Amino acid sequence: MTQPVLTVPEPLVRGPLTRTDIVRYQGASGDMNPIHHDEGFARAAGFTEPFAVGMFPAGLLATWATDWLGAENVRRYRVRFREQVWAGDTLTCSGSVARTYEVDGVWHVDLDLVCTRQTGGVAVQAWATFVLPR
Amino acid sequence: MANPAAVGHEGEPFRLDVERGKIREFARATGSSNPAYLDAERPPVPPTFLTTQFFWQDGGADAWQRVELNQQRGMHAEQEYVFHGQPPVAGTSLRCRSKITEMYEKRGRRGGVMTFVVMVTEFRDETGRLVAEAKMTGVETGRTPGETS
DSSP states (O other), rough: OOOOOOOOOOOEEEOOOOOOHHHHHHHHHHHOOGGTOHHHHHHHHTSSSOOOOHHHHHHHHHHHHHHHOOGGGEEEEEEEEOOOOOOOOEEEEEEEEEEEEETEEEEEEEEEEEEEEETTTEEEEEEEEEOOOO | OGGGGTTTTTTOEEEEEEEHHHHHHHHTTTTTTOOOHTTSSOOOOEEEEEGGGGGGGGGEEEEEEEEGGOOEEEEEEEEEEEESOOOOOOOOEEEEEEEEEEEEEEOOOTSOOEEEEEEEEEEEEOOEEEEEEEEEEEESSSSSSGGGG
């Protein structure tokens, strides 16, 4: 099979995020740490207000990738948490192809992924590997 | 301070049932309208879905407790999921086990010592085949996260 040509889709833009978006993710994931929804708890920990679970922007970025290359085709997804995400933020999820390569007749693609805030700051950075169906 | 004796500690096995409704809820919460998640009879899990193991991992199954990371200074640094083949699909019952595999220190840019701790969770299907692994890296900084600019 010849090397596949991939067309990178438009970025996924989400926002402005609401407290409800953050809490909906908490409920779905089961991570009910009060620092992500309880004003008093967040302030006592030294923050101005609650902020999003890091896995929330990580999940949005994964959504951009699986909506492009297929939910069943992901083989690896690694994310690094860089900046906190707050209610009111607008996030942009996008990525690029790092390389495509063949293993035992199956084409794989490695992606460099990034989720940025409206400030330009990087919320999460990720690396993913997908297989490409024939 | 994190407890170095936690390295090598393995939690008790626990079970994670991959449920269709939970996948749907998770997909929607992470901004997906992908019919592969929302409409399929046996949808695959989204890449970060296995984080829902929090629901199932308590008591002796929760290996992370042994780490004793200072919660005021603790943060999630990295998370990785590896799938050995197609990600598990709804209807699968996974046998899981977590282990503290690594602890190391690094000097931060502002001089403080940061302690990193790694926990690996293995997910096996009903036949015992390793279908996925999750690797969580937590960090304890030299100051509280609230002091982060």
